[in-house]
Amino acid sequence: MDEYLDANRRNWDDRVDGHMAPDGYAVDELVNNPDHLTDVVCFDAERLGPVDGLRLLHAQCHIGTDTLSWGRLGATVTGFDFSPKAIEAARSIADRMPIGATFIESDVASADQNVEGPFDIVYTSVGAICWLPDLHGWAQVLAGLLAPGGRFYIRDTHPALLALDDERSDDAIVTIYPYFHEPTPMNFPDEQSYLGSATLTHRDAYEWSHPLSEIVNSLLDAGLVLDRLDEHQHLDWKMFPNMIAEGGRWYLPPEIRNRVPTQFSILAHKPGG
Numbered sequence: 001m002d003e004y005l006d007a008n009r010r011n012w013d014d015r016v017d018g019h020m021a022p023d024g025y026a027v028d029e030l031v032n033n034p035d036h037l038t039d040v041v042c043f044d045a046e047r048l049g050p051v052d053g054l055r056l057l058h059a060q061c062h063i064g065t066d067t068l069s070w071g072r073l074g075a076t077v078t079g080f081d082f083s084p085k086a087i088e089a090a091r092s093i094a095d096r097m098p099i100g101a102t103f104i105e106s107d108v109a110s111a112d113q114n115v116e117g118p119f120d121i122v123y124t125s126v127g128a129i130c131w132l133p134d135l136h137g138w139a140q141v142l143a144g145l146l147a148p149g150g151r152f153y154i155r156d157t158h159p160a161l162l163a164l165d166d167e168r169s170d171d172a173i174v175t176i177y178p179y180f181h182e183p184t185p186m187n188f189p190d191e192q193s194y195l196g197s198a199t200l201t202h203r204d205a206y207e208w209s210h211p212l213s214e215i216v217n218s219l220l221d222a223g224l225v226l227d228r229l230d231e232h233q234h235l236d237w238k239m240f241p242n243m244i245a246e247g248g249r250w251y252l253p254p255e256i257r258n259r260v261p262t263q264f265s266i267l268a269h270k271p272g273g
């Protein structure tokens with residue numbers, strides 16, 4: 001397992017320079033415009049609810065642009081990620097902003113040893129769980145970092161969408177990847193990241209499929225109470241060649257939009273408090 005995670009870490013380290021570049025994550029806009037929030041946080045803020053004055057942990061925070069947006073909304077933010085280059089970049093962005101933020105290098109599996117809780121909110125989103133071999137352990141660790149009464153929120157790519165052939169440019173919806181979990185990951189080598197024009201040196205990237213039932217049941221098994229499960233029709237990036245940009249988000253063509261969900265979001269809480 002370690003060999004897959006090590007390859008993924010190298011791959012994510014490699015993506016950071018490109019994501020920090022001007023054609024990457026719009027870092028300068030975030031730093032220089034005191035009203036700017038990432039599109040991801042704008043969408044999730046409506047579903048997660050108020051964060052002002054609360055301790056928020058962002059799992060798999062990457063270069064911290066969403067983490068810092070939550071900070072801008074008044075949360076006391078901590079982000080963790082297993083990529084040392086991503087954490088270094090996140091700290092460098094935070095240094096340019098008047099927002100106190102803590103960024104910690106940690107794998108998900110050992111976050112309970114590396115991150116000091118508890119938190120009022122544990123948040124994770126957009127391209128997180130496909131990198132994880134063990135969702136049961138993921139849910140146990142994140143739920144353990146929540147204070148009683150605290151909220152857990154995830155938004156991620158819908159597993160039904162991840163089973164589809166994403167290279168077709170016609171409107172056919174064709175499954176070519178597993179929907180249900182398989183212990184051996186799929187390798188999707190890439191020359192470039194999804195943003196930025198930098199070329200990757202470490203191209204291997206290993207992903208695991210996790211059906212919706214596994215995601216929900218992992219959270220329930222970790223003792224969380226489910227408050228809401230939603231399915232959505234947009235993505236934050238262009239996954240299929242025939243996707244259409246509307247208001248900064250990517251949608252399937254109108255004729256097939258109702259046939260498959262693109263993302264899910266879950267709001268849950270830890271009992272007590």
Ligand SMILES: C[S@@+](CC[C@H](N)C(=O)[O-])C[C@H]1O[C@@H](n2cnc3c(N)ncnc32)[C@H](O)[C@@H]1O
Pocket residue numbers: 005008012013060061062063064065066080081082083086106107108109125126127128131132
């Ligand atoms: C697509 S990003 C998600 C963050 C956010 N959506 C963004 O775009 O900023 C995925 C992140 O997960 C991190 N990651 C992947 N596997 C991990 C693991 N096992 N433990 C901790 N972080 C991990 C990667 O380093 C990467 O920063």
